[in-house]
Amino acid sequence: MKLILVYLTVGILLNFFGPLAKHLSIEDKHSLKENKNKSLFNKYSLIIAIRFFMTLTYPLFYINYFIRGKKPIEPISFEDKINSSLVKRLRELGKYNNTAPTENTSDEKVIEIYTLICSSFRKASKEKQEQIPANNLNTIAMKFFKVYEEFGEDFMHKHLKYELDKYLKEGLRLEYQKGISLF
Known part of the structure; x- marks a missing residue:
């Protein structure tokens, strides 16, 4: 149980600091731009879902980022x-x-x-x-x-x-x- 709690805590921290946070910030701006005419719920529900997903799967991001050398592609509308x-x-x-x-x-x-x-x-x-x-x-x-x-x-x-x-x-x-x- 403690291991899961530590895993999730690290995931949450990485959502706001480091390369993952920078990439998610770019994704957030893109999402807000694409959904500018939608309700607040629609704008932010996708952002929250992506942040939650990345909290659970952050090791995959870092494996691609550091070990495989694959940098995230900036979203283009x-x-x-x-x-x-x-x-x-x-x-x-x-x-x-x-x-x-x-x-x-x-x-x-x-x-x-x-x-x-x-x-x-x-x-x-x-x-x-x-x-x-x-x-x-x-x-x-x-x-x-x-x-x-x-x-x-x-x-x-x-x-x-x-x-x-x-x-x-x-x-x-x-x-x-x-x-x-x-x-």
């Missing part, structure tokens, strides 16, 4: 994978066409602009009871990357408002009707 693929592809297209987005624009800003442009034009198309194809939205986004890099964020927002108003009144520009496939 599906959204992060998609975003990194999108940024990579947009930069490849920009480089191929000698246009934006270039390295002057951060990855986060590329995602922000792409999301803003596509969601704004989708919203406007719903108002017109139309649907703009995804490839056309890609073309529009590429044009706005160029506007952003040449004239800055304030002008880009003004230009976006102008283009949305023009689209609502006259329809989609001919140059925006050409599609760019990202994948």
Whole structure:
């Protein structure tokens, strides 16, 4: 009985100190990020379950960590994978066409602009009871990357408002009707 109590005490301590604690902390942050829109119970029940499981199986972690030399892999969300693929592809297209987005624009800003442009034009198309194809939205986004890099964020927002108003009144520009496939 004392041996089990010592085993569990060591497991609990290792949950909060050392390499296991560092890895579990990363897992906790990832879990909270992935479940940000869920209830407190759902957010923390997975964290508690993982901590409990690691309290029972911590020797396996340390065997892999120290003896086998296997370090834990940082969790990557599906959204992060998609975003990194999108940024990579947009930069490849920009480089191929000698246009934006270039390295002057951060990855986060590329995602922000792409999301803003596509969601704004989708919203406007719903108002017109139309649907703009995804490839056309890609073309529009590429044009706005160029506007952003040449004239800055304030002008880009003004230009976006102008283009949305023009689209609502006259329809989609001919140059925006050409599609760019990202994948």
